[in-house]
Amino acid sequence: MDLDFSPQDAAFRAEARAFIAENYPQALRDKQRDEEALSREDFLSWHRILAKKGWSAPSWPKEWGGTGWTPTQKYIWSEEQARADTISVLPFGVNMLAPVVYTFGTHEQKERFLPGIRDGLVWWCQGYSEPGAGSDLASLKTKAERITADDGKEYYIVNGQKTWTTLAQHADWGFFLVRTDANAKPQAGISFLLIDMKSPGITVRPLITLEGGHEVNDVFLDNVKVPVENRIHHENQGWTCAKALLLHERSGIAGVARSKRGLERLRQVARTQLADDAGPLLSDPFFKRKVAELEIDLTALEYTELRTLAGESSGKGPGPESSILKIKGTEIQQRLTDLALEAAGHYGAPYLRGVPHNLGAIGPDEAHGVAGAYFNTRKTSIYGGSNEIQRNIIAKAVLGL
Amino acid sequence: MDFSFTDEQSMLRDTVASYLADHYDFDTRRTAIKSASGWRPEVWKAFAEELGILGAAFPEDLGGLGGGPIDNMVVMEEFGKALVVEPYLGTVVIGGGFLKHAAPAGAEEIIGKIIAGEVTIAFAYAEPQGRYNLANLVTTARKDGAGYILNGHKAVVIGAPWATHLIVTARTGGGQRDAGGVSVFLVDKTAGGVVTRDYPTVDGRRASEVFFENVSVPAEALIGAEGDALPLIEQVVDEAIAATCAEACGVLRRLHEGTLEYTKQRKQFGQPIASFQVLQHRMVDMFIQLEQAISMTYMAHIKLGEPAAERAKSLSAAKVQIGRACKFVGQNAIQLHGGMGMTDEMAIGHYFKRATLIEGEFGSVDHHLRRYETLSLDAAA
Ligand SMILES: Cc1cc2nc3c(=O)[nH]c(=O)nc-3n(C[C@H](O)[C@H](O)[C@H](O)COP(=O)(O)OP(=O)(O)OC[C@H]3O[C@@H](n4cnc5c(N)ncnc54)[C@H](O)[C@@H]3O)c2cc1C
Numbered sequence: 001m002d003l004d005f006s007p008q009d010a011a012f013r014a015e016a017r018a019f020i021a022e023n024y025p026q027a028l029r030d031k032q033r034d035e036e037a038l039s040r041e042d043f044l045s046w047h048r049i050l051a052k053k054g055w056s057a058p059s060w061p062k063e064w065g066g067t068g069w070t071p072t073q074k075y076i077w078s079e080e081q082a083r084a085d086t087i088s089v090l091p092f093g094v095n096m097l098a099p100v101v102y103t104f105g106t107h108e109q110k111e112r113f114l115p116g117i118r119d120g121l122v123w124w125c126q127g128y129s130e131p132g133a134g135s136d137l138a139s140l141k142t143k144a145e146r147i148t149a150d151d152g153k154e155y156y157i158v159n160g161q162k163t164w165t166t167l168a169q170h171a172d173w174g175f176f177l178v179r180t181d182a183n184a185k186p187q188a189g190i191s192f193l194l195i196d197m198k199s200p201g202i203t204v205r206p207l208i209t210l211e212g213g214h215e216v217n218d219v220f221l222d223n224v225k226v227p228v229e230n231r232i233h234h235e236n237q238g239w240t241c242a243k244a245l246l247l248h249e250r251s252g253i254a255g256v257a258r259s260k261r262g263l264e265r266l267r268q269v270a271r272t273q274l275a276d277d278a279g280p281l282l283s284d285p286f287f288k289r290k291v292a293e294l295e296i297d298l299t300a301l302e303y304t305e306l307r308t309l310a311g312e313s314s315g316k317g318p319g320p321e322s323s324i325l326k327i328k329g330t331e332i333q334q335r336l337t338d339l340a341l342e343a344a345g346h347y348g349a350p351y352l353r354g355v356p357h358n359l360g361a362i363g364p365d366e367a368h369g370v371a372g373a374y375f376n377t378r379k380t381s382i383y384g385g386s387n388e389i390q391r392n393i394i395a396k397a398v399l400g401l
Numbered sequence: 402m403d404f405s406f407t408d409e410q411s412m413l414r415d416t417v418a419s420y421l422a423d424h425y426d427f428d429t430r431r432t433a434i435k436s437a438s439g440w441r442p443e444v445w446k447a448f449a450e451e452l453g454i455l456g457a458a459f460p461e462d463l464g465g466l467g468g469g470p471i472d473n474m475v476v477m478e479e480f481g482k483a484l485v486v487e488p489y490l491g492t493v494v495i496g497g498g499f500l501k502h503a504a505p506a507g508a509e510e511i512i513g514k515i516i517a518g519e520v521t522i523a524f525a526y527a528e529p530q531g532r533y534n535l536a537n538l539v540t541t542a543r544k545d546g547a548g549y550i551l552n553g554h555k556a557v558v559i560g561a562p563w564a565t566h567l568i569v570t571a572r573t574g575g576g577q578r579d580a581g582g583v584s585v586f587l588v589d590k591t592a593g594g595v596v597t598r599d600y601p602t603v604d605g606r607r608a609s610e611v612f613f614e615n616v617s618v619p620a621e622a623l624i625g626a627e628g629d630a631l632p633l634i635e636q637v638v639d640e641a642i643a644a645t646c647a648e649a650c651g652v653l654r655r656l657h658e659g660t661l662e663y664t665k666q667r668k669q670f671g672q673p674i675a676s677f678q679v680l681q682h683r684m685v686d687m688f689i690q691l692e693q694a695i696s697m698t699y700m701a702h703i704k705l706g707e708p709a710a711e712r713a714k715s716l717s718a719a720k721v722q723i724g725r726a727c728k729f730v731g732q733n734a735i736q737l738h739g740g741m742g743m744t745d746e747m748a749i750g751h752y753f754k755r756a757t758l759i760e761g762e763f764g765s766v767d768h769h770l771r772r773y774e775t776l777s778l779d780a781a782a
Contacts, residue, residue: 028573055776058570111415118410129740132668132671133669134671134739134740135670135674135739136669136671139669139670139671148711157758163740164740207744207746208745208746209743209744209745210638210742210743210744210750210751210753211603212745213541216740216743274530274531275530275532275533275766276532276533276534276537277534278537278577278578278770284767286767286770287767287772326467328591338728341757341761342761342765342767345532345533345761345765346527346532346556346557346761347529347556347557347605348603348758348761349557349559349602349604349608349758349761350600350601350602350603351600351601351602351603352600362598362600363529363556363557364529371603371754371757371758372603374585374757375603375750375753375754375757378732378735378742378743379740379743380733381736382742382743383740384740386736386739387736388679388680388736393677
């Protein structure tokens with residue numbers, strides 16, 4: 001049992017660090033610093049740079065563009081990205097859909113869809129949740145009827161509504177769970193469809209979240225015609241795909257490297273912000289204690305994740321234990337934003353979204369957006385299977401209760 | 402022992418509640434807070450003229466209705482339930498508090514104008530370097546003939562864009578954090594050299610950075626003793642804390658009720674989600690937090706009349722409980738609403754945002770724990 005980095009690992013870290021330093025777009029960095037909303041092109045720019053280097057989809061099978069990195073290398077890569085405050089490659093294509101395609105898709109489907117995902121050419125969104133089907137995803141009602149059209153080809157005609165669809169306003173394509181058999185048991189009548197978001201009959205309507213951002217949407221499907229060859233896996237077997245995908249979604253969700261970086265930033269803020277008695281906030285025993293507790297919890301999470309990774313590298317896929325990572329990872333993200341808001345003191349209150357910078361700063365830069373981040377981060381214990389649902393999973397699947 | 406309200410207080414509650422039910426629904430509020438000015442002067446006018454509540458907490462000889470802190474509590478709780486943004490706290494509780502306690506020359510006239518809805522006040526006390534320490538001041542008031550010249554920068558002055566007057570804390574002497582040398586002034590916001598930068602706050606109110614650039618004020622602007630106003634400031638801030646606790650109770654009630662209602666009606670897995678025991682226990686814990694918040698708010702109001710040390714300790718204790726309740730109830734209200742809790746369209750998120758800012762207002766949980774601890778040690782010594 002050891003956690004030593006080999007000389008090769010150290011060389012890899014140096015390579016990764018240098019690559020980011022030389023290639024991360026300055027324009028993107030400026031926008032991040034100024035908390036400007038990122039455009040579609042902004043999101044994709046870093047992805048495309050990584051794709052050129054062959055690093056956009058590390059976990060994939062090598063034949064489709066995976067890097068073949070060891071778990072240690074993946075760990076180093078996520079650390080280096082967090083350290084440099086890069087944006088993340090969006091998970092919908094690379095981490096969520098792609099494993100379903102390369103696990104369950106036909107060879108044509110792999111050839112048709114994987115390169116676009118890998119190269120950041122096609123933007124994917126996830127159409128699972130519905131107004132009536134959140135935690136109880138299997139109760140989804142969006143209906144797909146199979147027909148033979150005048151052109152002699154088979155299609156699904158899809159009708160229904162999806163909701164909370166993240167960044168659907170930018171999406172070229174979406175992967176959807178739809179009901180193809182209304183009479184079967186809920187889980188047994190679902191299929192997994194890939195739908196071109198430009199198809200006639202699709203309407204995307206913005207949902208504004210409480211901090212004022214536009215990252216989620218309603219998606220209405222009104223007689224949308226989808227070729228049958230856009231279905232992944234067998235008809236009525238979509239639930240198998242969905243379950244596999246959810247496990248992948250959850251294990252990525254711990255966000256250890258990003259939280260470590262967040263903790264570092266919190267410390268910086270607490271070093272410059274003053275406590276009531278004029279010393280830096282970080283030397284205030286009450287505040288310092290909370291930061292220390294958070295760091296210890298983050299260490300516990302990190303070692304739990306490393307154990308999970310070690311298990312995966314010995315051939316066991318991500319199991320229901322990944323629910324631990326989801327619960328603790330999101331709680332830590334939430335506490336980080338909570339402490340950042342607390343550190344900002346009075347300057348947590350101003351709402352400066354869209355206030356032009358040239359009017360002069362209001363409060364210290366590091367206080368900007370902290371309240372918004374705190375409000376927005378409440379989502380992490382709700383999405384990706386809520387933390388209550390994760391506890392149900394552990395109770396049933398791990399503890400056998 | 403008696404925790405009941407007088408008939409007058411109950412009537413006051415009913416008057417406020419029914420006015421707000423008719424004029425302050427969620428959508429109307431939302432339109433108002435997004436408007437250019439961010440508030441509704443006509444509502445303020447109605448408070449003064451139609452409801453007559455702006456005088457509820459002032460003595461009768463000053464034109465008020467003869468009530469006191471409990472009347473403020475009743476009004477603030479109802480305001481919390483409707484997320485009222487209009488500046489009752491700054492004007493009546495804080496502005497009125499300073500004027501009542503210190504009774505400077507001209508106070509009667511200003512109080513009359515407060516009651517008539519003509520004067521609105523914002524409390525300019527916080528400074529960028531000061532956090533929650535009321536004595537940590539670098540704003541100065543230099544003696545100039547009979548009057549004073551003010552210089553300095555006040556941070557996040559809530560309600561300042563709507564105010565006709567500011568109550569300003571400043572140093573007339575002493576070092577940056579000394580208890581001595583602190584004075585209070587009532588400043589006309591139109592005075593030359595008062596520069597404001599206005600902005601919205603994350604909970605739907607408005608605030609300003611206020612800069613005093615050689616602002617000349619007359620001798621009558623001084624409230625309380627020159628250089629010796631910290632005890633007065635602490636008293637008024639404790640009253641403001643009590644009122645904020647009351648507002649929080651209104652906010653917390655709505656968060657809790659809204660969550661019960663939602664979980665009873667929202668179905669997943671073929672049953673209302675309120676039937677899941679983990680959620681029931683969560684809502685019970687929210688309820689316990691709410692009940693304890695209400696209890697501590699009553700306690701806080703009862704103790705406002707005690708000697709300074711006892712009063713301060715009690716108010717800090719209340720604010721600690723309120724801060725914790727705001728966090729727990731607020732976070733779980735969102736959590737139990739699932740995705741719906743995250744939307745700007747639902748009221749629940751707006752109550753959560755207000756609850757979140759209340760956590761830090763007039764001192765965070767940590768600040769008041771420390772103040773409580775210090776006062777307890779002092780008492781034991
Ligand atoms: C910002 C954001 C982005 C999202 N992005 C996407 C996306 O891109 N694509 C997509 O398909 N979906 C997305 N979602 C939807 C997300 O997956 C759902 O919100 C989530 O599954 C919860 O469902 P719900 O919102 O309907 O809440 P509900 O299922 O109604 O849950 C409400 C509350 O009840 C609790 N609860 C429910 N059932 C149980 C139970 N059996 N035991 C105990 N407690 C229970 C929940 O934990 C929660 O606290 C997103 C959500 C958010 C907030």
